[in-house]
Amino acid sequence: MKYLRIIAEQTGPTGSYGILKGDRIHLLDCSPFSGPVKETGVAVLPSEVKSFLPPVDPSNIIALGLNYVEHAREGKWDLPPAPVIFLKATTSLAGHLSPIILPAEAPLEVDYEAELTIVIGKAAKNVPEEKALDYVLGYTCGNDVSARDCQLKTDKQWARGKSFDTFAPIGPVIETELDPSALTVQSRLNGKIMQDGNTRDIIFKIPAVVSYLSRQMTLLPRTLIMTGTPPGVGFARKPQVFLKPGDIIEVEIEGIGTLINPVIMEK
Numbered sequence: 457m458k459y460l461r462i463i464a465e466q467t468g469p470t471g472s473y474g475i476l477k478g479d480r481i482h483l484l485d486c487s488p489f490s491g492p493v494k495e496t497g498v499a500v501l502p503s504e505v506k507s508f509l510p511p512v513d514p515s516n517i518i519a520l521g522l523n524y525v526e527h528a529r530e531g532k533w534d535l536p537p538a539p540v541i542f543l544k545a546t547t548s549l550a551g552h553l554s555p556i557i558l559p560a561e562a563p564l565e566v567d568y569e570a571e572l573t574i575v576i577g578k579a580a581k582n583v584p585e586e587k588a589l590d591y592v593l594g595y596t597c598g599n600d601v602s603a604r605d606c607q608l609k610t611d612k613q614w615a616r617g618k619s620f621d622t623f624a625p626i627g628p629v630i631e632t633e634l635d636p637s638a639l640t641v642q643s644r645l646n647g648k649i650m651q652d653g654n655t656r657d658i659i660f661k662i663p664a665v666v667s668y669l670s671r672q673m674t675l676l677p678r679t680l681i682m683t684g685t686p687p688g689v690g691f692a693r694k695p696q697v698f699l700k701p702g703d704i705i706e707v708e709i710e711g712i713g714t715l716i717n718p719v720i721m722e723k
Contacts, residue, residue: 458629458713459488459594461509464500471509474500476629481505488593488630489577489677508552511596511630512575515676517544518669519571519600519618523658523684530692539660539668544600544682545619552628555720556601558699559620563721565604566699569685570643570651570707573598574662575630576679580670588666591675594632597707597715598682599625599643604691604698626680631712636662640710641686646703653686 458476463469466483473488474481480499487493521540522528528535550556558566577593601624606617636655643651660668665683669675690697699705703719 457594457632459511459632460627460629461511462500462505463507463509464504465506466498466500466504471507508554508628510549510551510626511628512626512678512680514546514549514680515678517546517548517624517680517682519544519682520660520665520684521614523660524653524686525657525659526653526687527685527689530687530689535659539665541669541672542614542618544624547621548601548619548624550622550625550717552625552715552717554625554717555622556599556625556699556705556717557620557622557720557722558701559603560722562603562606562617562620564698565691565696567602567604567690568643568645568650568699568705568707569600569602569689570641570653570709571598571600571682571685572636572639572641572655572709573626574666574681574683576666576675576677576681578677580666580675583667583670585663585667588663588670591666591670592662594630595634595636595709595712596626596630597628597709597712598680599705599707599715599717600682600685601625601699608691624680624682625707625715625717627715629713634711640708642708643688644706644708645697645699650690650697651686651688653688655683657686658684
């Protein structure tokens, strides 16, 4: 099932959840996080959508660094013995087709990172690995946008460089019927493939990640977990490639869809 959240004439200004079936979005009476959902009988064409909202209003955004072997190698980092965890501010959230804004504070080295993103459906604490997927509602596309100069040069830690407004685009849908173990994860910049990986190559698999994180902190419903990025990011290229105004960055994940975001400069 593909859940999404939209604003259209039929939804009113605050938007509504829906289920994508074929070429129609069937509106729901409530959020999938609030209980069993029912279709309202109202359907919306994609052409009638005014705005695609992030399909999750996250309680937390947790992200993993260095979770693909080749990405760690391209950045010249040692392979981690345990998941490398950092947090992104919830104010960094953005939706499908919304712009990524290059911040005036650090506009010159903004990078893309295509990531399979876990959506937690119910509170999880000290969950064993074999039951971890019971706490997952589904998966969405994510882009862990990163100001590399802040991350690697100025601050030499990750919080600010990962948390500027619009630096966590997700969407367009939450796919609930998906095996995350062997999915193609790809990013494209202005139509050119930049990253082309597969989740079979991640170091810490999805059940292990959910279990591990639940032993460190309570995973609340609507928590997003960005699971790391495959090789091909901009800062590791020669010459380096960073986002600039006018760019279009896409994240496509097999079985979910394509997250598309234009890039603009902060006014």
